[in-house]
Amino acid sequence: MTAPVFEWPIRVYWEDTDAGGIVFYANYLRFFERARTEWLRSLGLGQQALCDEHGGMFVVADVSLKYLKPARLDDRLRATVRLTEAGRASLAVHQQVWLDGPDGTTTLLCEGQVRAGWVSHRSLKTMRIPAAVLQLVGAA
Amino acid sequence: MTAPVFEWPIRVYWEDTDAGGIVFYANYLRFFERARTEWLRSLGLGQQALCDEHGGMFVVADVSLKYLKPARLDDRLRATVRLTEAGRASLAVHQQVWLDGPDGTTTLLCEGQVRAGWVSHRSLKTMRIPAAVLQLVGAA
């Protein structure tokens, strides 16, 4: 049984592109992050609130991603998140960025894995993810 | 009598450009900020240290800038800072970005004014700039 897929729309603006005429490769990590943030928010987990209440935050520990096709200015994208692992101190998700073409086609542009650990906001040391957070994530 | 001009070299990377083939307009504010940070550092004012010692930080209050010519990938730029006003709670500087061409020419690309206020790191409320800071800036 696999976890449901969360989707978040992204529009490509000038700020996202580079002189090659395409989205700069680092910016897919911004898109991934927005989708993870909205996924958590959809579960009732606002990150500013989490930090205020639990004194912790998610920090990315590792990333691997493949760039399959480029995105361009004005493109309509969809970034996805699917939970693949929920451990005591970290979550792993599979993420994709899709292009929704004007002709109704949909094309996978980029995909990868992201693992984020839960750390103290002050010391940045790894901590156990609060049970309430894990429950909401697992309940997804 | 005018204050001396501080200069800081900037190289244009892919990250700075957009699909128009030129440096994205917001990124000149990043260049300006780097030059202000290095100007302060050259006066012995590291901003992380300032925050740790005085509990305050500079936050930009207003900006005006003109874009005269575009910069492109691989261009060698120079960002400048010249103090124009040091008040109790804010500093104003004049800043420019110059292109140093491969042929020895130098061209003004962008210039403007930036005013930064001194605020509490916690409350973000305006405070008086610490005397030690003003002295070092004024000594420039």
Added chain:
Amino acid sequence: MTAPVFEWPIRVYWEDTDAGGIVFYANYLRFFERARTEWLRSLGLGQQALCDEHGGMFVVADVSLKYLKPARLDDRLRATVRLTEAGRASLAVHQQVWLDGPDGTTTLLCEGQVRAGWVSHRSLKTMRIPAAVLQLVGAA
């Protein structure tokens, strides 16, 4: 008689903030640009299409902005655009960023003027704005 105000929602993500805990000052220019792009799109003016058809693009010529209050992670903002001047070769707009608080309040965070000229995509030289573009903008 003043032009209508176009509004575009913006959410503050980690990418927008800095170590001061607030939105980095240059990023308001990203927000402003998104709102201008969506305003043009709402008038039927996609910028990639404009470039393909007319060989031109808008490039910002000058900016002035005031930062009144900071925005923070997870904040819900609204960026606005109001046309203030449509010339032969440039457009001027007044733009604002508002915070929509969780308590129903709305607070002006940042505002300014932006003037963008129309230039050749290849030569980057100033050109007259295509009549069709001016008509759609003026019709707003």
Added chain:
Amino acid sequence: MTAPVFEWPIRVYWEDTDAGGIVFYANYLRFFERARTEWLRSLGLGQQALCDEHGGMFVVADVSLKYLKPARLDDRLRATVRLTEAGRASLAVHQQVWLDGPDGTTTLLCEGQVRAGWVSHRSLKTMRIPAAVLQLVGAA
């Protein structure tokens, strides 16, 4: 026999940090890119010139990276590049980001692999890397 390691200094500015007080995870890809660009430049390979002469450019195909320790405002970093594979249509490099502490210590913050393919500037289709480029890279 391993390829030599190229190093490039990076300073952490406000623009690089996020509200967690540390460098935003996507920005390590900006640091990696700067180091690759300077590595190529050190071999006589300016990317704008490459594009003008050969009509091609390097585009990242895949990335994997691990974040070991966070970087903070004002930190002095070093980004490295070491060629691990030079194929007909792509190059692979191993990259690291090191922190040079004020106390003389040096700490590995982030490391990973990046593979970049050579594509046509116009069509973005994969092409064979020009022999002259491969020779200079291999000569490293």
